[in-house]
Amino acid sequence: MHYSELEARMRAGECFHDLRLDPGAWAIVRVDGRNFSRYTERRYGKPFDERFSALMAGTARALLEELGGRYAYTESDEVSVVLAPAFAMFGRGLQKLVSISAAVAASAFTHEAGEPVQFDSRVWLGAGVDDVIDYLSWRQADAARCALNGWSYWTLRGTGQSQREAARALERTGVAAKNELLSHHGVDFNGLPAWQRRGVGLWWENHEHPGHDPIRGVDVVTRRRRVRVERELPMKDDYRRLLARLLTERT
Ligand SMILES: Nc1nc2c(ncn2[C@@H]2O[C@H](COP(=O)(O)OP(=O)(O)OP(=O)(O)O)[C@@H](O)[C@H]2O)c(=O)[nH]1
Numbered sequence: 001m002h003y004s005e006l007e008a009r010m011r012a013g014e015c016f017h018d019l020r021l022d023p024g025a026w027a028i029v030r031v032d033g034r035n036f037s038r039y040t041e042r043r044y045g046k047p048f049d050e051r052f053s054a055l056m057a058g059t060a061r062a063l064l065e066e067l068g069g070r071y072a073y074t075e076s077d078e079v080s081v082v083l084a085p086a087f088a089m090f091g092r093g094l095q096k097l098v099s100i101s102a103a104v105a106a107s108a109f110t111h112e113a114g115e116p117v118q119f120d121s122r123v124w125l126g127a128g129v130d131d132v133i134d135y136l137s138w139r140q141a142d143a144a145r146c147a148l149n150g151w152s153y154w155t156l157r158g159t160g161q162s163q164r165e166a167a168r169a170l171e172r173t174g175v176a177a178k179n180e181l182l183s184h185h186g187v188d189f190n191g192l193p194a195w196q197r198r199g200v201g202l203w204w205e206n207h208e209h210p211g212h213d214p215i216r217g218v219d220v221v222t223r224r225r226r227v228r229v230e231r232e233l234p235m236k237d238d239y240r241r242l243l244a245r246l247l248t249e250r251t
């Protein structure tokens with residue numbers, strides 16, 4: 001068999017190679033830490049740890065920069081990165097996007113933490129900006145739900161309840177009752193840091209950078225792009241308005 005025949009036959013086996021993001025669609029790539037329940041167990045404070053959150057924000061920044069994303073959002077052990085319809089890396093190929101985003105996340109986190117971790121990755125497609133805003137509101141609602149559950153669980157554990165006792169007690173407890181449970185134990189849920197309840201958002205912003213032009217011998221101001229890390233995100237409709245502005249404005 002000629003090499004070119006073998007090549008063609010073997011390439012045909014790469015049957016997922018042609019999968020691409022639909023032209024004109026918005027895409028979101030979401031990475032999630034693999035087995036992080038176990039990884040974080042003995043290393044980080046519960047339910048929230050500022051050091052862990054900083055590592056995830058650093059991972060989100062690396063993804064935003066490497067993929068040229070429009071917006072990134074992180075909560076718990078996950079990061080979502082919004083890719084505008086003009087996203088053109090990897091010929092919009094799905095396998096490259098999924099594998100490289102997982103690799104970027106794993107290497108960024110590992111480099112900072114000093115020990116190896118892995119992330120999985122998946123892609124979500126939306127037709128327009130409104131879908132993207134719905135997606136991001138969904139992840140923020142998930143952050144709020146997890147924060148309430150996490151705080152309730154660890155507050156009960158703090159009173160001496162076992163894993164099973166705390167989990168069973170919370171199965172039968174609604175949102176209002178969890179808030180009451182927390183305030184009964186001196187935790188004001190709405191007074192907790194915003195990043196714990198609402199997640200962290202990252203986006204590009206322009207800023208003016210004062211400098212000196214040595215050739216002309218004059219001071220100059222240049223405009224530069226930098227990543228803004230927002231740990232005080234608004235929620236609900238205010239968040240949707242912020243997102244609408246970030247996703248539609250020309251940068
Ligand atoms: N201690 C601590 N743990 C955290 C923090 N943020 C997230 N986690 C952990 O990250 C886990 C994320 O949950 P999942 O992604 O559903 O579970 P996982 O174990 O990573 O499992 P897979 O994603 O399916 O591999 C939570 O269960 C928490 O245990 C934090 O600030 N402190």
Ligand SMILES: [Mg+2]
Nearest residue numbers: 032033034036
């Ligand atoms: Mg995980």
